[in-house]
Amino acid sequence: MAEPRGIKPRDGIKFIEGVSLKNISLKATLAKKIIAQNSGDIIFTANGISGPATITLSQRIAPQVNSKLTLTIDLLPEIDKEKMDKHLISLFSETPNKTLQSILNNILPQSFVKYFAEKNKINLELKCNAITSPERRNLGNALKNIEYGIKNLEGFDKAMITVGGVNLKEVDPKTMKSKIIKSLYFAGEILDLSGPTGGYNLQICWSTGYVAGISAATQ
Numbered sequence: 001m002a003e004p005r006g007i008k009p010r011d012g013i014k015f016i017e018g019v020s021l022k023n024i025s026l027k028a029t030l031a032k033k034i035i036a037q038n039s040g041d042i043i044f045t046a047n048g049i050s051g052p053a054t055i056t057l058s059q060r061i062a063p064q065v066n067s068k069l070t071l072t073i074d075l076l077p078e079i080d081k082e083k084m085d086k087h088l089i090s091l092f093s094e095t096p097n098k099t100l101q102s103i104l105n106n107i108l109p110q111s112f113v114k115y116f117a118e119k120n121k122i123n124l125e126l127k128c129n130a131i132t133s134p135e136r137r138n139l140g141n142a143l144k145n146i147e148y149g150i151k152n153l154e155g156f157d158k159a160m161i162t163v164g165g166v167n168l169k170e171v172d173p174k175t176m177k178s179k180i181i182k183s184l185y186f187a188g189e190i191l192d193l194s195g196p197t198g199g200y201n202l203q204i205c206w207s208t209g210y211v212a213g214i215s216a217a218t219q
Contacts, residue, residue: 016044025077028061036060056196069150084140092128165192176212185212
């Protein structure tokens, strides 16, 4: 069974522990092919990256976590990659005397800006009217593509749910009774059934448990 949990990147990120990013987009790729993607909020921890969006994504990549997976964070998913450069040109023309530090402080959490700049070789002291086209494109690319190699997932003790289990084709959904073994009923995470974070998996446990219990008592 696989279990959704926080993702441990290969890069060290301990000094931004506690920083959260909201309304971002995540995708996991293998040899440039998208394996899974999700959007929402994340938080950097001492061990890696967690938060609702990460946990839901980890559920989908768990079976391939030992492969050379890459995690990409899009900080501004509401702006298309093709439109990012025009967006920055417009933004810089409106604030020509502001530094990149000032601009990024209004876009990203201030506690994340220095890390973001160092990771992407961005000079925060540059003023908007002094930024070259290559520097602007580098910034736009960085805002759309922060990449980490995925080392592994956190351990089972940090898991939110498990994935895998009894094949749903072998269970009667009206009674939760096994189609193979007489008088055997299933409920909860023993089933190969899971949902995103947000209470869905608890509801699965309660609902299947109720149906299985009633069915077993009245057979």
